[in-house]
Amino acid sequence: MEYCFTKKNYLVSFITSIFGTTEQKNAHPIAIYENYSYWWKRDNKKSTQFVCSHESCYASIHLKDDIVLKESGKHYHDK
Numbered sequence: 001m002e003y004c005f006t007k008k009n010y011l012v013s014f015i016t017s018i019f020g021t022t023e024q025k026n027a028h029p030i031a032i033y034e035n036y037s038y039w040w041k042r043d044n045k046k047s048t049q050f051v052c053s054h055e056s057c058y059a060s061i062h063l064k065d066d067i068v069l070k071e072s073g074k075h076y077h078d079k
C-alpha cells in the first residue's frame with residue numbers, strides 16, 4: 001500500500017491510500033485524529049464524514065476545513 005501525505009495540521013492529518021491501484025480517482029483520504037484512523041465515508045453539505053477504520057467500530061467524525069466539528073460514537077478498542 002502506498003501512502004502520500006497531502007495535508008497536515010495539529011488536529012487532523014490526512015493520508016491518501018491507494019488500494020492496490022495506481023488510479024488516483026480510486027483513492028480516498030484517511031483522516032488521522034488522536035491516533036485513530038478514519039476512512040472517508042461521505043461528503044455532506046456542511047461537512048465530510050469519516051468513520052473509524054477499526055473493524056466493526058462505528059465511531060465517526062465530521063470534518064470541515066480540516067477541523068473536527070463533531071465526534072459521534074465511542075471507540076471500544078485500543079488505539
Ligand SMILES: [Zn+2]
Binds near residue numbers: 057077
Ligand atoms: Zn474506533
